[in-house]
Amino acid sequence: MKWFAAEMHCHTIHSDGSFTPAELATHARQFGLDAFCMTDHNTMSATPEIRAEAAKNNLCVLPGTEWTTYFGHMLVQGCISCLDWEGTSPDTLEDFIPQIHSAGGAVGPAHPFRPGNPYGTGCHWEYHIRNWDHFDFYEVLSGENPTRHYYNLRALSHWTGLLDQGCRIAPTSGIDWHRSLKENTVYATTWLGSPDGSLTPGTMWQALLHGRTAVSTGPLPLFSLWDGTQEYFPGDSVSSEAAKQLDIRVSADMNRRLEQWGCWDIIPEQWRIVGPGGDTLCCLSFNAGKEQTAPLSAMPLWCRAELHGTIRGEHLLIGLTAPVYRSHPLTLDK
Amino acid sequence: MSILLDQELLLRPQDTATTIWLPFQLEQAAEQLEIHFTYSPKTVEDRDLARHLLIEGAKKYGVPEVADGKDDVLEEFLPITNLVTIGLRSPDGFAGCAHRPAPDQLHRITEDSASPGFLPCPLKAGEWRIAVQVHSVFTPECHCQIRVETKERGIA
Numbered sequence: 202m203k204w205f206a207a208e209m210h211c212h213t214i215h216s217d218g219s220f221t222p223a224e225l226a227t228h229a230r231q232f233g234l235d236a237f238c239m240t241d242h243n244t245m246s247a248t249p250e251i252r253a254e255a256a257k258n259n260l261c262v263l264p265g266t267e268w269t270t271y272f273g274h275m276l277v278q279g280c281i282s283c284l285d286w287e288g289t290s291p292d293t294l295e296d297f298i299p300q301i302h303s304a305g306g307a308v309g310p311a312h313p314f315r316p317g318n319p320y321g322t323g324c325h326w327e328y329h330i331r332n333w334d335h336f337d338f339y340e341v342l343s344g345e346n347p348t349r350h351y352y353n354l355r356a357l358s359h360w361t362g363l364l365d366q367g368c369r370i371a372p373t374s375g376i377d378w379h380r381s382l383k384e385n386t387v388y389a390t391t392w393l394g395s396p397d398g399s400l401t402p403g404t405m406w407q408a409l410l411h412g413r414t415a416v417s418t419g420p421l422p423l424f425s426l427w428d429g430t431q432e433y434f435p436g437d438s439v440s441s442e443a444a445k446q447l448d449i450r451v452s453a454d455m456n457r458r459l460e461q462w463g464c465w466d467i468i469p470e471q472w473r474i475v476g477p478g479g480d481t482l483c484c485l486s487f488n489a490g491k492e493q494t495a496p497l498s499a500m501p502l503w504c505r506a507e508l509h510g511t512i513r514g515e516h517l518l519i520g521l522t523a524p525v526y527r528s529h530p531l532t533l534d535k
Numbered sequence: 536m537s538i539l540l541d542q543e544l545l546l547r548p549q550d551t552a553t554t555i556w557l558p559f560q561l562e563q564a565a566e567q568l569e570i571h572f573t574y575s576p577k578t579v580e581d582r583d584l585a586r587h588l589l590i591e592g593a594k595k596y597g598v599p600e601v602a603d604g605k606d607d608v609l610e611e612f613l614p615i616t617n618l619v620t621i622g623l624r625s626p627d628g629f630a631g632c633a634h635r636p637a638p639d640q641l642h643r644i645t646e647d648s649a650s651p652g653f654l655p656c657p658l659k660a661g662e663w664r665i666a667v668q669v670h671s672v673f674t675p676e677c678h679c680q681i682r683v684e685t686k687e688r689g690i691a
Contacts, residue, residue, distance in 0.1 A: 213651075214651045215651040215652050216632075216633075216634040216635060216652060217634055217635040241634075241652075242634035243620075243632040243634045244631055244632045244652045244653075244654075246649065246652055246653060246654050247651070269634055269670075271551075271552035271553075272552070284629045284632070285628075287554050316593070316595075316596035316597075316598050317592070317595070317596055318588075318671050318673075319579075319585075319588045319589060319592050319615045319671065319673055320589075320596070320598065320612060322618045322670045323552075323670055323671075325596055351597075351599055
């Protein structure tokens with residue numbers, strides 16, 4: 202599995218961003234990214250230009266949009282043909298999603314717990330969702346210094362509750378990139394896993410759909426479960442038989458994007474393997490990112506790895522991985 | 536140039552979260568569409584109103600730092616602004632949107648180029664529509680004007 206650093210939520214002058222497409226691509230490269238998603242508000246008119254500019258900067262781009270509706274913002278990744286959200290009401294958003302999926306789009310709520318009017322226009326997620334299985338990913342971390350903010354902690358808690366209900370939804374982060382990044386400010390990156398090591402718009406989209414993601418303000422967190430013959434990565438399902446004998450493996454790649462996060466005073470201290478209810482199943486020391494292992498006595502419905510430590514002296518979450526899931530005999534895996 | 540649409544709208548807070556559709560007819564294929572869109576006021580100048588809106592919003596969304604209503608904290612969230620945006624639909628469907636805060640916007644669309652947010656497209660005859668998206672109006676009144684002009688094909 203190869204992992205690529207991506208920003209999943211970007212704007213240009215085609216909506217309310219300050220960047221031209223060329224500037225966005227340049228900033229993305231300078232920020233040590235491999236890829237980004239183009240998500241202007243309610244338009245995809247930057248697509249031809251951003252593809253050309255991304256290619257010039259040796260970056261992969263997945264075009265999409267941010268449905269900037271009156272009752273919440275929804276990221277649509279990998280589809281530029283479904284722009285019309287007019288007519289959505291708090292009870293009807295889900296009716297619009299099958300056509301997005303048919304057109305090849307992946308969907309997820311953006312900054313769902315950021316406050317709405319008058320703080321952020323339509324920013325708060327007010328949609329009543331009957332079935333969260335319709336959503337492919339969930340922007341759990343948004344904006345500046347993301348793991349400090351109450352709205353992201355609420356998002357993490359809500360997403361955890363959805364996992365407990367049996368939903369399989371990939372966690373993502375979004376700078377919600379509109380303009381030059383601030384000095385002395387911490388930002389999260391989404392890591393997208395590619396089993397064959399390639400990076401294309403298709404593998405980015407597949408990572409979202411399969412749940413091969415991690416988010417981190419610091420090093421790339423790597424998590425897998427090992428049953429003696431097979432390694433299960435975030436997004437994978439462990440069969441009931443294999444679930445009886447598993448080893449946890451966690452490590453961190455300390456070198457990727459070190460130029461960016463290395464100056465943010467991030468000190469990882471501890472791995473937590475977290476399961477249903479957000480409960481910690483076990484803790485492992487960080488030990489300079491070297492691989493740590495521990496037996497997992499019983500595979501729960503899902504479990505993920507969280508990296509905790511200090512950011513500028515404050516004890517905070519640094520990053521987390523998408524879960525590995527336990528196969529349910531009565532449900533089809535995505 | 537001929538004027539295809541020249542519409543004034545008076546928006547009020549109760550129009551928040553609604554879309555007003557303004558159709559216009561293009562009688563023959565055109566070379567260029569020009570859309571001029573303005574609204575005013577942009578900013579809530581009434582500080583008591585702004586303060587009230589912030590405190591009510593903080594209650595609704597649980598904004599911890601505003602919960603005690605301290606003035607210096609509220610100050611960080613000022614000014615409060617109205618947000619109205621426009622989108623365009625051609626006879627074929629979606630033709631772009633300008634989701635940005637500026638209260639005075641001029642857009643040009645031709646077959647080969649378009650202002651940011653809009654799609655270059657053939658300006659074919661038929662019914663076109665402007666979507667006036669009222670994301671938020673906080674002032675008691677907000678005056679909005681939309682004018683669409685066209686340059687017909689073949690006219691210098």
